[in-house]
Amino acid sequence: MTHLGLLEFWAMTDLVTPMALRTVATLRIADHLAEGPKDLKDLALATNADADALGRVLRYLAARGVFEVAEAGGDRFALGETARWLLDDDPSAARRWLDQTGYGATMDRAHLDLLGITRRGGPETAANKTSLDATAAASYDQLMEANTRNEAVLLVRAIGWSRFEHLVDVGGGTGVQLAAILAATPEMHGTLVELPTSVDAARQRFEQAGLTGRCDVLAGNVLELELPTADAFLLRMLLHSFEDDQAVDVLTRCRQALRPGGSVFVAEAADTHQAAFTAMDLIVLVLGHGRERTLAQYDELAAAAGLRRTGIHTPPAGPRALEYTA
Structure with a gap:
């Protein structure tokens, strides 16, 4: 059996990435970027989100290789290859599974009670x-x-x-x-x-x-x-x-x-x-x-x-x- 190192162990406990992905899936950011790069302010307006908060989420996911920053140090974002899984019409239905307005959110909330369930x-x-x-x-x-x-x-x-x-x-x-x-x-x-x-x-x-x-x-x-x-x-x-x-x-x-x-x-x-x-x-x-x-x-x-x-x-x-x- 392979034993995990400490970094791998902490990665298993991370909630930042899962919640960031659920946020952009619910806001349908990938679909908004499907036709090309967009400025942060336009994305925020289209998704009824706060521009500063949305920018911080997108920069994190860009650092993780999901989205791309179209201009170094700028506020213009593009669809990375990984983010294509989040397009609404992708056969995997990943966006719909992660959407916090659908049944996927019901499943997520159920997991939060695992200690009580146990x-x-x-x-x-x-x-x-x-x-x-x-x-x-x-x-x-x-x-x-x-x-x-x-x-x-x-x-x-x-x-x-x-x-x-x-x-x-x-x-x-x-x-x-x-x-x-x-x-x-x-x-x-x-x-x-x-x-x-x-x-x-x-x-x-x-x-x-x-x-x-x-x-x-x-x-x-x-x-x-x-x-x-x-x-x-x-x-x-x-x-x-x-x-x-x-x-x-x-x-x-x-x-x-x-x-x-x-x-x-x-x-x-x-x-x-x-x-x-x-x-x-x-x-x-x-x-x-x-x-x-x-x-x-x-x-x-x-x-x-x-x-x-x-x-x-x-x-x-x-x-x-x-x-x-x-």
Whole structure:
């Protein structure tokens, strides 16, 4: 194991850079500089910011290689290569994740209570999707869309979906993953099961993709619904939001609706990359419910629901899909 030096250790504790990046992301500084360098006073006016304070933030981030000072010692700034990640239309959606007016800020605030959460065993107020109002849920969906969009095609290629006639995507957000699978599998019918806050956006997506004749939307909480009969169920980044008893309940509902010979796919973060796996586990902890699980732990939950694992599908990026049958 590599041991950190003192400077590296202190760098891990730094809040200056994370908060400076969140500030410029919220003010959309990168978008204001997209067409070329601008004077500080113009940036301050455009973003309703104090020129002196904004200048100090930008000079710091320029020193860190994010933005550039267009004229040495001056008050004119330009978009550095690193700052391009903060453009609103960048596929990474980094700006939206850091925007302090969206769901990313809810996640940030939740982390500030980690000490209290560690003492209590959980947050006083949950911040996961089921606890959000319509506005916050829409912001949450936008962020999840960006993640799923970048990974959806990889999961399509990793699994032979053509062997299934009807796929039910449980907790599939606004339908990005399901739309990708249906587009690649013309003979398949799909059903999206999601909370009411997400279904309008999902229906719009399916209509724009020309999939309304092959895709249904079922609004409600999976723990309260009778799922439609199908030969494939997909739970993508869903079960980690549930405690064990609820996860078994969801899997049991899928098994009860599963046609003979069908499969239930559990797509979750693999425990093979410990840094990323444990970081996601802390995120789930501070948001209020659930946990990341190892392969063995998912197998145990599946067995309790009357399912056994028959395959593992590992895309080059994104969640690993565990395949279970009755």
